[in-house]
Every structure is written in C-alpha cells, then in structure tokens.
Amino acid sequence: MQEHLPGSKLMAPKGLSNLLSWMGTGQGHGTKKFLDIVSASGGFFQNDLDTMLALFWPVHKDNIVDISLHGPASGGDKRGKVPVYDDTIWGQPSNYLNITPTNAHGITYTLEDKFGPYFAEEVQTTWVAWLGDLVNKDLATHQGDRKSWTSTMDMMTALNLLGFKAGLTVFQLVNSLVFLGLAKMPASVEVADWIYDHGTLGAYRGLQHLGFICPDLGSVQSAYMIIYNHLHQFLTEDDKKILGFSPIFVEHLLCKVVRWESRLVEGKVSSLDKMAASIDLPEEHWISGKNKMDQLAFPFPFSSDPEELKKTIATIMKIQ
DNA sequence: ATAGTCTGGCCATCAATTGC
DNA sequence: GCAATTGATGGCCAGACTAT
Numbered sequence: 001m002q003e004h005l006p007g008s009k010l011m012a013p014k015g016l017s018n019l020l021s022w023m024g025t026g027q028g029h030g031t032k033k034f035l036d037i038v039s040a041s042g043g044f045f046q047n048d049l050d051t052m053l054a055l056f057w058p059v060h061k062d063n064i065v066d067i068s069l070h071g072p073a074s075g076g077d078k079r080g081k082v083p084v085y086d087d088t089i090w091g092q093p094s095n096y097l098n099i100t101p102t103n104a105h106g107i108t109y110t111l112e113d114k115f116g117p118y119f120a121e122e123v124q125t126t127w128v129a130w131l132g133d134l135v136n137k138d139l140a141t142h143q144g145d146r147k148s149w150t151s152t153m154d155m156m157t158a159l160n161l162l163g164f165k166a167g168l169t170v171f172q173l174v175n176s177l178v179f180l181g182l183a184k185m186p187a188s189v190e191v192a193d194w195i196y197d198h199g200t201l202g203a204y205r206g207l208q209h210l211g212f213i214c215p216d217l218g219s220v221q222s223a224y225m226i227i228y229n230h231l232h233q234f235l236t237e238d239d240k241k242i243l244g245f246s247p248i249f250v251e252h253l254l255c256k257v258v259r260w261e262s263r264l265v266e267g268k269v270s271s272l273d274k275m276a277a278s279i280d281l282p283e284e285h286w287i288s289g290k291n292k293m294d295q296l297a298f299p300f301p302f303s304s305d306p307e308e309l310k311k312t313i314a315t316i317m318k319i320q
Numbered sequence: 321a322t323a324g325t326c327t328g329g330c331c332a333t334c335a336a337t338t339g340c
Numbered sequence: 341g342c343a344a345t346t347g348a349t350g351g352c353c354a355g356a357c358t359a360t
Contacts, residue, residue, distance in 0.1 A: 094331080095353090096352055097351090101330095163353090168352095
C-alpha cells in the first residue's frame with residue numbers, strides 16, 4: 001500500500017476515491033498477482049472512475065472467462081486465476097469486498113455500481129474539506145496539526161458508503177490514514193469506544209476470552225487500558241519498536257486472541273487456557289528484556305499488580 | 321421525531337458428510 | 341476415491357424495533 005498509495009498521492013482531491021477502491025476490494029497479499037500487473041502498468045492510483053474501471057476490468061473479465069470454462073477452483077474459490085479482490089482480508093469473508101457484491105435486494109452490482117460511489121463528487125468535496133490546508137501539500141514538510149482519529153471516523157461514516165458504514169473495513173481505512181501520516185494516532189480511549197461499539201467483532205470477544213466481563217462502556221475502557229498499560233509498562237523500547245506498539249496495535253492483538261484459540265482447538269492441539277496452565281512461570285524472577293537473549297522467555301510477566309489495576313480503573317472512572 | 325439497538329438475511333469459505 | 345452437498349461461521353447491511 002505504501003508503494004501504490006503513499007501519503008503524497010492521497011493528498012490530492014482524488015486521494016480518498018483511490019483509498020476506497022483499494023480498501024473496498026481488500027487489496028493486499030491475496031491480490032498480489034493483480035497488484036504486480038498493476039505495478040507494471042503504472043501503479044494503482046487513478047485520476048478518474050473510467051481509468052480505475054479500466055484497471056480492474058481486463059483481469060476481472062479473464063477471471064469470469066476462466067471460471068466459466070473450468071468452474072470455481074477447489075474449495076469454492078470463485079475469484080479466478082488472478083484474483084482482483086480478496087473478500088477474506090479480515091479473516092472472515094464479506095460480500096461487500098467482492099468486486100461485484102450482491103445487495104440486500106439480491107441485486108448484483110456492476111463494476112460501475114461498485115466504484116462509482118467511490119469517485120462521486122461528494123467524496124471528493126468531503127475529502128478536500130477534511131484535508132483542509134493539507135491539500136496537495138508535501139507531507140514531509142507540513143508542520144500543521146493532523147485531524148483526530150475519531151473525527152476522521154465520523155467523516156468516513158457520514159459518507160454512508162456500502163462497506164464503509166461500520167466495522168473492520170472503515171476501521172482499517174482510518175488506521176491506514178494514521179500510518180500514512182494524514183491523521184493522528186487514536187488515544188486508547190478512542191479505540192476502546194470503538195471496540196465497545198462493535199461487540200460482535202474480534203477485539204471485544206478477545207477481551208471476553210481473557211476473562212473480562214464487559215457489560216458497559218466503562219468496563220470495556222478499563223479492560224482495554226489494563227491490557228494496554230500492562231504491555232506499555234513491561235515491553236522494552238526495542239520490543240515496542242518491532243511490534244509497532246500503539247493503541248491500534250493493542251486492538252489488533254486482541255483480535256488475535258479468539259483466532260489463536262479457535263485454531264488451537266480446531267487443530268486439536270491445545271487451547272490458550274491449557275497452554276497457559278502448562279507454563280510454569282517463576283513470575284517473581286521475570287526479567288525485563290530477557291526475551292532478547294532467550295527466545296523462550298516471555299516479554300512481559302503474566303500477572304498484574306492489583307494496585308496497578310485499581311489505578312487504571314480509577315483513571316477511567318474519572319473521565320467517565 | 322430521532323437516535324440507538326436488534327434481527328434476519330445475504331454471501332463466501334472451509335470442513336464434514338453424503339453420494340456415486 | 342473423488343465430487344457434490346451441507347452446515348457452521350461471521351462481516352455486513354436494511355429495515356424493524358425500542359427508548360427517549
């Protein structure tokens with residue numbers, strides 16, 4: 001993504017249209033072959049709807065022909081020989097990442113239906129307004145403030161675009177604006193609020209699996225901050241650098257809890273609880289940074305100081 | 321009237337099962 | 341032994357429902 005849509009290109013009025021085209025089709029590892037073709041033909045960024053359609057259509061058309069001749073690949077993959085979209089990019093498939101999604105009325109979208117809204121006038125005016133004095137500026141030399149994560153999310157959801165109204169796709173789009181340097185890293189509380197609003201998604205279920213009981217916003221904020229503070233306190237600076245430690249990272253980590261669990265149980269290997277129970281940890285002898293020398297050492301202790309937990313919860317109660 | 325929440329249904333994947 | 345079918349899963353949306 002850094003290669004195809006660097007921050008400098010996104011500062012243009014058509015920047016968001018391109019980012020929507022990218023995120024809305026799940027570009028990434030699963031579409032690598034397609035992106036190689038795109039690279040050879042001059043890159044992903046396009047200045048209008050017609051050329052964006054021209055980017056996808058030839059390869060998509062070949063896929064349709066291929067599937068009609070040979071049927072879907074084993075395992076039910078209908079994306080063709082050179083997939084132009086990946087509807088499983090967030091782990092579970094989503095119809096709305098399909099290049100020709102089907103809406104609630106059973107109507108299958110055309111490529112024009114799919115990409116048209118991304119290049120609509122409203123998207124561009126909203127984007128230019130959101131960029132403010134960042135429009136067409138060189139990001140490297142710009143000194144001004146960035147917009148907050150939450151206000152960026154509000155801007156995106158107000159556009160009311162199919163696939164970007166709630167959930168992971170718009171979440172990752174806003175996160176990518178942070179990593180590209182256009183928006184501010186969210187505060188932990190902003191991420192915790194999002195997790196609370198998405199109670200069926202991985203991060204919330206991750207907190208539950210770890211044993212937190214989270215019936216309301218305050219309890220989600222507390223649980224999230226307890227995890228965040230624990231990692232923040234015990235990971236070394238080197239660890240944090242390697243992991244890209246941030247409020248967004250902690251959300252990502254929580255998403256993995258349930259997946260690890262299901263993979264372990266599914267593979268009949270073990271479970272997280274069983275693994276944790278089998279590890280004999282001399283907690284009192286835990287040494288910061290030992291994991292750098294000893295790959296079997298844990299980068300943080302497994303137990304928490306109850307006083308630290310109380311402090312975290314008290315802080316949350318104050319902002320409430 | 322409006323905002324927030326819930327329900328039902330769509331779709332794709334993958335494993336398990338069934339059929340030939 | 342292989343292909344086709346079935347079922348479970350979960351992200352997403354529209355529309356219904358609920359509370360204020």
